[in-house]
Amino acid sequence: MTDSAATDTAVVRSTTEKGPRVWQGLLIAAVLLAVGQALLPPGLIRPPDWAILPFADWINAAFYYAQNELGLMQVTRAFAGGVEWSLDVTGNLLYGRNRWPRIGPIPWSTVAVTAGMLGYALGGWRLAALAGGTFVWIAVMGQWRWSMETFSVIVVAAPVSVFIGLCMGTLAWRSKTAERIINPILNIAQSLPHFAYMIPVVVFIGLGPKAGAVVTIIFSVPPMIRMTLLGLRKVPEEVVEAGKMSGATRWQLLTRVRLPTARTEILIGVNQVIMQCLAMVVLASFIGMPGLGQRLLQLLQALRIGPSVEIGITIVLLAVTLDRLSRAWAMRQPAHPEPGESWASRNRLWLIWAGLVAAAFGLAQLVPYFHEDERSQALSIAPPIDAGVNWFIGFVSPVTDWIRRVLVVWVLIPFRDAILWLPYTTVLAAVAALGWAVGGWRSALVCVGFILPIALSGWWDRAMITVYTVLAAVTLAGIIGFPLGIWGAGTGRRAAVVRLVCETMQTFPRFIYMIPVVMLFGVSDVAVLAAVMVFATVPIVRYTIEGLDSVPPETVEAAEMSGATRRQVLGNVRLPLAMPTILVGFNQSIMFALFMVIIAAFIGTQDLGQEMQRALSATDVGKGLVLGLAVAFLGLMADHLLMRWAERLRQAQRL
Amino acid sequence: MQRHAKLLIGAAAVALTAAQGHAQDSSDPIIIPTHNWSSQIVMSHVVGNIFEDMGMSVEFISADSQAVYEAIRLGDVTLGLEVWEGAFGASFSAALEKGGILDVATHDAITREDWWYPMWTKEACPGLPDWEALNACAEIFATPETGDRGRFLGGPVDWLKNDQQRVDALGMNFTVVNAGSAAALWAELAAAERDSTPIVLFNWTPNFAEAVWPGEFVEFPAWEEGCDKDPALGPNPDATYDCGNPADGYLKIAAWDGMPEKWPTAFAVLERINFSNPQIAEMAKLVDIDGLDPEDAALAWLEANEDTWRPWVE
Numbered sequence: 025m026t027d028s029a030a031t032d033t034a035v036v037r038s039t040t041e042k043g044p045r046v047w048q049g050l051l052i053a054a055v056l057l058a059v060g061q062a063l064l065p066p067g068l069i070r071p072p073d074w075a076i077l078p079f080a081d082w083i084n085a086a087f088y089y090a091q092n093e094l095g096l097m098q099v100t101r102a103f104a105g106g107v108e109w110s111l112d113v114t115g116n117l118l119y120g121r122n123r124w125p126r127i128g129p130i131p132w133s134t135v136a137v138t139a140g141m142l143g144y145a146l147g148g149w150r151l152a153a154l155a156g157g158t159f160v161w162i163a164v165m166g167q168w169r170w171s172m173e174t175f176s177v178i179v180v181a182a183p184v185s186v187f188i189g190l191c192m193g194t195l196a197w198r199s200k201t202a203e204r205i206i207n208p209i210l211n212i213a214q215s216l217p218h219f220a221y222m223i224p225v226v227v228f229i230g231l232g233p234k235a236g237a238v239v240t241i242i243f244s245v246p247p248m249i250r251m252t253l254l255g256l257r258k259v260p261e262e263v264v265e266a267g268k269m270s271g272a273t274r275w276q277l278l279t280r281v282r283l284p285t286a287r288t289e290i291l292i293g294v295n296q297v298i299m300q301c302l303a304m305v306v307l308a309s310f311i312g313m314p315g316l317g318q319r320l321l322q323l324l325q326a327l328r329i330g331p332s333v334e335i336g337i338t339i340v341l342l343a344v345t346l347d348r349l350s351r352a353w354a355m356r357q358p359a360h361p362e363p364g365e366s367w368a369s370r371n372r373l374w375l376i377w378a379g380l381v382a383a384a385f386g387l388a389q390l391v392p393y394f395h396e397d398e399r400s401q402a403l404s405i406a407p408p409i410d411a412g413v414n415w416f417i418g419f420v421s422p423v424t425d426w427i428r429r430v431l432v433v434w435v436l437i438p439f440r441d442a443i444l445w446l447p448y449t450t451v452l453a454a455v456a457a458l459g460w461a462v463g464g465w466r467s468a469l470v471c472v473g474f475i476l477p478i479a480l481s482g483w484w485d486r487a488m489i490t491v492y493t494v495l496a497a498v499t500l501a502g503i504i505g506f507p508l509g510i511w512g513a514g515t516g517r518r519a520a521v522v523r524l525v526c527e528t529m530q531t532f533p534r535f536i537y538m539i540p541v542v543m544l545f546g547v548s549d550v551a552v553l554a555a556v557m558v559f560a561t562v563p564i565v566r567y568t569i570e571g572l573d574s575v576p577p578e579t580v581e582a583a584e585m586s587g588a589t590r591r592q593v594l595g596n597v598r599l600p601l602a603m604p605t606i607l608v609g610f611n612q613s614i615m616f617a618l619f620m621v622i623i624a625a626f627i628g629t630q631d632l633g634q635e636m637q638r639a640l641s642a643t644d645v646g647k648g649l650v651l652g653l654a655v656a657f658l659g660l661m662a663d664h665l666l667m668r669w670a671e672r673l674r675q676a677q678r679l
Numbered sequence: 680m681q682r683h684a685k686l687l688i689g690a691a692a693v694a695l696t697a698a699q700g701h702a703q704d705s706s707d708p709i710i711i712p713t714h715n716w717s718s719q720i721v722m723s724h725v726v727g728n729i730f731e732d733m734g735m736s737v738e739f740i741s742a743d744s745q746a747v748y749e750a751i752r753l754g755d756v757t758l759g760l761e762v763w764e765g766a767f768g769a770s771f772s773a774a775l776e777k778g779g780i781l782d783v784a785t786h787d788a789i790t791r792e793d794w795w796y797p798m799w800t801k802e803a804c805p806g807l808p809d810w811e812a813l814n815a816c817a818e819i820f821a822t823p824e825t826g827d828r829g830r831f832l833g834g835p836v837d838w839l840k841n842d843q844q845r846v847d848a849l850g851m852n853f854t855v856v857n858a859g860s861a862a863a864l865w866a867e868l869a870a871a872e873r874d875s876t877p878i879v880l881f882n883w884t885p886n887f888a889e890a891v892w893p894g895e896f897v898e899f900p901a902w903e904e905g906c907d908k909d910p911a912l913g914p915n916p917d918a919t920y921d922c923g924n925p926a927d928g929y930l931k932i933a934a935w936d937g938m939p940e941k942w943p944t945a946f947a948v949l950e951r952i953n954f955s956n957p958q959i960a961e962m963a964k965l966v967d968i969d970g971l972d973p974e975d976a977a978l979a980w981l982e983a984n985e986d987t988w989r990p991w992v993e
Binding site for chain 1: 708710712713715716717720736740741742743744745746747749750753755756822823824832835836837856857858859860861862863865866867869870873887966967970972973974975
């Protein structure tokens with residue numbers, strides 16, 4: 025996403041010499057346009073009708089053509105058929121769906137034993153307890169079938185995604201042209217809201233588990249491509265030379281030398297794929313993914329918070345387990361057996377596993393509970409959770425009414441009205457000025473290039489409401505997250521606690537937050553803001569800790585020796601040095617806020633997300649993609665500005 | 680036209696049966712969509728269980744309740760058991776026009792969707808359920824967002840309820856705020872229950888909420904056919920939508936038009952299936968109040984109501 029350092033220094037120089045005048049000029053123009061808007065023709069306040077381009081109709085026409093004339097539908101449906109066949113197999117094995125090979129379901133006790141054993145092999149007892157314990161929790165809480173429904177999809181989607189990612193990553197590494205095509209697509213794909221993907225999937229694939237699998241694949245593939253490319257690039261030339269000298273062909277060089285050397289990056293890619301798959305569990309159930317997500321939405325619809333929190337805990341546990349397992353796998357160096365070792369000692373763990381599985385299987389045959397437990401045998405922690413949530417809401421609700429009134433009347437409504445009052449030309453000029461200030465005329469062009477299509481799409485007001493929500497949420501997130509990060513960076517123990525809380529909040533299904541938030545603040549902008557803020561705070565906290573902790577200790581010591589107080593060290597040394605990293609945190613925060621604001625449409629908003637929801641239920645591909653791209657462009661513009669700024673700060677630090 | 684087509688298909692099915700002796704139902708699974716409200720899920724499992732009893736293979740998939748009609752048309756999904764006039768009438772009619780979907784039967788149950796309030800609201804505004812009385816106490820429904828005007832909490836915008844038009848047409852002192860999901864509606868209602876805050880919101884029947892929060896619909900000028908198109912109808916001669924929603928909307932069963940051929944016996948049963956309001960409310964209650972899982976609720980319902988469903992099968 026950033027260009028080479030050489031152009032950056034050039035940019036820094038140009039902005040320090042003659043740049044200021046240009047960007048200040050643009051800023052003054054922006055202010056003049058806003059203040060003097062009474063004198064402006066209406067075409068400069070809101071884009072005139074003739075300038076609005078029917079992007080949605082064009083996209084729909086293209087899709088119609090691809091679907092009916094090109095026969096793409098046959099191709100996608102054939103692919104979906106393959107996916108469906110695999111889903112039938114995993115569905116049968118994991119939860120006994122009535123399909124070939126008709127031997128399932130596998131007893132839960134054997135799965136739990138296998139998970140525990142895998143944990144032990146990869147990371148010792150602690151990981152064994154985590155992995156085994158997670159599956160025991162699922163079974164004991166009576167969520168086995170739901171989890172296996174979810175799993176049956178992930179087990180298919182993740183490998184397909186890894187395979188596609190490897191191929192595309194290799195392609196991008198091999199050919200410059202391919203990289204040039206793939207890179208911008210990845211940038212947009214990673215900032216496109218989830219719902220925008222779903223509408224074309226419904227059109228081309230239909231509804232059901234297969235659609236859930238396909239949307240999960242699409243969503244999880246980009247990080248795999250990026251990590252493969254990164255890994256292949258980092259392979260040292262000497263290793264490749266060695267391969268060449270031993271007479272390897274190009275194919276052998278790739279599969280035997282380059283890919284194994286890039287192992288760690290590729291496995292981190294696999295880890296990312298798994299995490300993305302889990303992130304889609306709930307959202308994909310909007311188009312038919314079965315299992316935990318679907319149950320969660322049903323329970324929330326009936327306002328049953330306790331049982332939905334149980335499901336949320338399961339999803340977090342699964343995410344943490346799979347994350348730790350795949351990371352342990354990535355960090356493990358391949359073992360090379362001693363030549364003299366016997367077969368049994370080389371395969372000791374396999375043998376133990378086989379024994380345990382046989383025992384669990386036998387137990388399952390004797391005691392049906394260990395095969396499939398009935399929902400009626402499930403434990404539940406729902407009543408205490410419900411009581412806790414009730415108590416909490418009762419406890420804080422006197423304050424929340426007051427907060428809601430103050431925020432809405434004195435802060436949010438004036439802020440929103442102010443943003444909507446601005447002519448679009450002001451916003452364009454201001455964006456150009458910001459771009460110029462951080463990166464010269466090229467950045468100014470890039471930023472205008474992102475925001476102009478939004479003006480021309482006809483969704484300007486909606487997009488500005490999205491901008492308003494995101495700005496408000498990120499500001500509040502900064503006010504809370506920044507001090508929290510500074511506090512957390514104090515000691516290693518605090519940092520660990522804060523990181524754990526952050527991770528849990530991030531993987532906890534977002535839909536669950538919405539209910540208490542609405543109970544506290546009603547269907548209002550404050551509720552939306554609160555829900556968005558929860559997510560937007562996490563990256564700020566994380567990166568603040570990250571940035572402060574990575575300041576070299578020698579620098580801090582030097583400052584202390586020259587007599588600086590703790591406050592001075594923080595304010596004059598550590599924070600400025602950590603600033604580039606903290607900016608990355610803000611950048612992530614904006615991305616998270618943009619994703620969340622779209623989902624917050626389920627609370628009730630009037631922004632792009634609300635229209636997106638409408639497009640989803642009307643399966644309007646064109647409208648959905650236009651709205652999705654508007655969101656993506658906002659995100660990419662923010663990304664460009666902040667990354668450029670961070671780069672400039674780093675540059676300045678190096679000088 | 681529809682009836683005609685159905686007759687034709689029926690005749691064709693009879694002819695097929697006659698030609699082949701006993702037509703066999705396909706062993707492919709009948710795909711039943713489940714949506715995100717409990718009565719529909721339970722009803723789907725009830726019908727699914729009946730089909731399974733008949734030896735058929737059944738599968739459930741969760742699907743968006745608007746997008747499902749397109750899926751039925753394409754045969755990706757076999758049938759739909761709760762086609763609400765108010766909520767899905769438009770999508771259903773559009774699908775009927777495109778072809779590929781059958782209007783199989785109409786339940787006895789009538790559906791109503793309109794402005795609604797829980798009983799505690801009546802204490803603060805005794806003139807209810809009359810809409811003019813509601814308008815007179817608009818200020819007790821005010822929120823920070825709406826200033827002095829009352830707030831009506833509407834359903835998600837994609838439910839297309841024209842509440843704003845009604846407020847304008849009847850000159851009401853209300854602002855419409857749209858919740859983004861049914862869950863948000865219930866969360867607000869539950870929060871209002873804590874301190875008996877007056878609230879008026881969108882609700883419908885049959886629905887589990889009736890059992891949790893007793894309440895009433897606001898009585899607007901009665902719906903007349905064409906009230907949404909002809910300004911002359913209703914109290915305001917210059918505006919459309921100056922009336923309530925129909926108080927007796929239909930609840931229909933829809934199916935893919937390939938179903939009668941592929942699963943003739945199942946289709947014959949489907950044509951006889953018919954649920955009433957109390958039965959649907961009971962299904963919702965089993966899940967939302969008693970806390971059963973939908974699958975277990977369906978079994979419980981089948982066990983308790985054998986007299987109802989046995990005749991459909993025989």
